[in-house]
Amino acid sequence: MQYMLLIYATESVEGALDQGAIMAEYGVFTQGIVESGAFKAADRLKPVATATTVRIRDGKTLSTDGPFAETREQLGGYYLVEAKDLDEAVAIAAKIPTARYGAVEVRPVWAMG
Amino acid sequence: MGDGVGLQLDEAFRRHGPEALATLIRLTGDFDLAEEGLQEAFAAAAVAWAEAPPANPRAWLVTVGRRRALDQLRRRIAFRARQGELEALAEIERQAAPEDEGDTAFEGDDLLRLIFTCCHPALSLEAQVALTLRTVCGLATAAVARAFLVTEETMAQRLVRAKAKIRAAGIPYRTPPRELLAARIEGVLAVIYLVFTEAYAGEPGRGLGAEAIGLARRLDALLPGRGAIRGLLALMLLHEARRPARHDAAGDLVLLEDQDRGLWDGAMIAEGLALVGPALTADAPPSPYAVQAAIAALHDQAATAADTDWRQIVALYAVLMRLSPSPVIELNHAAALAMVDGPAAALRRVDALAARGALAGYEVLPAVRADLLRRLARFDDARAAYADALSLARHEPDRRYFTRRLAELGE
Numbered sequence: 361m362q363y364m365l366l367i368y369a370t371e372s373v374e375g376a377l378d379q380g381a382i383m384a385e386y387g388v389f390t391q392g393i394v395e396s397g398a399f400k401a402a403d404r405l406k407p408v409a410t411a412t413t414v415r416i417r418d419g420k421t422l423s424t425d426g427p428f429a430e431t432r433e434q435l436g437g438y439y440l441v442e443a444k445d446l447d448e449a450v451a452i453a454a455k456i457p458t459a460r461y462g463a464v465e466v467r468p469v470w471a472m473g
Numbered sequence: 474m475g476d477g478v479g480l481q482l483d484e485a486f487r488r489h490g491p492e493a494l495a496t497l498i499r500l501t502g503d504f505d506l507a508e509e510g511l512q513e514a515f516a517a518a519a520v521a522w523a524e525a526p527p528a529n530p531r532a533w534l535v536t537v538g539r540r541r542a543l544d545q546l547r548r549r550i551a552f553r554a555r556q557g558e559l560e561a562l563a564e565i566e567r568q569a570a571p572e573d574e575g576d577t578a579f580e581g582d583d584l585l586r587l588i589f590t591c592c593h594p595a596l597s598l599e600a601q602v603a604l605t606l607r608t609v610c611g612l613a614t615a616a617v618a619r620a621f622l623v624t625e626e627t628m629a630q631r632l633v634r635a636k637a638k639i640r641a642a643g644i645p646y647r648t649p650p651r652e653l654l655a656a657r658i659e660g661v662l663a664v665i666y667l668v669f670t671e672a673y674a675g676e677p678g679r680g681l682g683a684e685a686i687g688l689a690r691r692l693d694a695l696l697p698g699r700g701a702i703r704g705l706l707a708l709m710l711l712h713e714a715r716r717p718a719r720h721d722a723a724g725d726l727v728l729l730e731d732q733d734r735g736l737w738d739g740a741m742i743a744e745g746l747a748l749v750g751p752a753l754t755a756d757a758p759p760s761p762y763a764v765q766a767a768i769a770a771l772h773d774q775a776a777t778a779a780d781t782d783w784r785q786i787v788a789l790y791a792v793l794m795r796l797s798p799s800p801v802i803e804l805n806h807a808a809a810l811a812m813v814d815g816p817a818a819a820l821r822r823v824d825a826l827a828a829r830g831a832l833a834g835y836e837v838l839p840a841v842r843a844d845l846l847r848r849l850a851r852f853d854d855a856r857a858a859y860a861d862a863l864s865l866a867r868h869e870p871d872r873r874y875f876t877r878r879l880a881e882l883g884e
Contacts, residue, residue, distance in 0.1 A: 361643045444643075446645065449643070
């Protein structure tokens with residue numbers, strides 16, 4: 361099965377951390393799941409201040425500044441991984457450096473086709 | 474069919490149903506399909522067993538249930554061919570049927586898989602409890618709904634959602650590997666203990682106490698020698714043994730110190746006592762369940778309330794506070810301390826605890842305060858505390874008890 365691992369953290373908390381050390385940890389983690397074959401895709405998102413939310417209402421496109429949900433923790437990136445089952449996906453999610461101070465949401469992906 | 478056969482069938486279903494279901498879920502990979510197959514196997518058994526009862530009822534139920542599940546899938550496919558169902562059919566046909574009717578080596582393994590899947594931490598605690606009672610204990614949905622004071626429809630939806638999450642999220646049907654096992658056992662024990670405490674605090678005679686003990690017994694047999702499992706089993710047995718004395722003829726609550734100890738279940742106490750030692754020494758440090766069982770054992774061993782070894786109980790609560798500190802343990806510790814150092818010393822601790830606010834809304838805190846104040850002859854304060862306890866009580870026997878205490882203190 362494929363799982364999307366959505367990485368959430370409070371940007372102000374994240375900003376106070378040693379970026380170099382965190383990025384190095386992410387490098388090691390990513391290399392590990394590429395070698396194990398679990399890696400499908402990953403991206404880091406720019407800060408939530410750059411977000412625009414789009415809705416279509418009455419046929420009109422409405423764009424508003426900011427994220428869709430005003431939550432304490434913001435979506436900062438994701439990994440798409442292949443895992444045998446939820447336990448395996450959770451084990452991978454637990455190795456993501458941000459899990460220590462933020463949170464990782466594990467979502468199964470619909471199989472299309 | 475005679476009544477004798479009907480009774481035998483009921484007994485066989487109750488004994489073998491959960492294990493047959495556990496194996497059918499492994500074979501079909503689908504909770505609903507397995508349940509439907511087993512239902513049809515039960516119906517077939519009502520006819521077939523009246524003529525010739527099988528040597529191995531569980532294997533019979535699995536063989537027939539698997540065949541009926543396959544039929545069910547074929548009917549669905551004939552109705553609307555779906556790729557997923559074709560694959561499921563191929564998978565079940567690939568899985569070997571249980572040929573050897575004498576082979577019972579795998580039945581415990583399947584039951585463990587079922588227990589760990591129902592108690593998976595990715596499910597909400599209430600879903601874990603509902604699934605466990607429905608599938609592992611084999612209780613009817615209506616009975617599970619009654620136990621948790623929700624409608625049958627609400628409970629049915631809860632079960633549907635839980636099974637859908639197992640399927641969609643890819644929760645594995647397996648006993649967890651060694652590195653996850655200890656933590657996952659704790660999760661299963663939390664579910665069993667919740668079932669037990671819900672039964673214990675509520676109206677008598679709901680039967681969930683026996684289900685919780687039965688689950689712990691099975692778990693102890695399947696994963697022997699684990700202090701936490703054995704400790705919880707001992708703890709529940711030592712409490713359940715007092716059930717016949719916990720309520721009077723009118724259904725009112727009788728406190729431990731006032732109970733007729735002759736009504737306690739001696740066999741259950743003996744079974745519990747025999748487990749306490751092994752449970753305490755299985756791990757270092759011991760599981761908190763084992764320490765709580767040791768405390769319950771000291772109460773059960775006292776011939777009269779006055780014979781209770783309160784010094785040792787206080788010492789065990791101190792151990793428990795180090796192992797798993799919580800405001801509830803702290804409150805129990807203070808209540809036990811009253812029996813050694815007197816009510817005034819205990820009241821100072823309870824008041825300090827109340828001032829921290831960690832137990833706001835918990836009716837046992839004002840109840841303990843009220844009892845200490847009563848013993849200190851501070852009757853006005855005691856009345857106010859009982860009134861607080863009464864306003865917070867969730868269960869009818871507790872409400873009647875606090876009302877009675879208030880009446881005894883006068884207006």
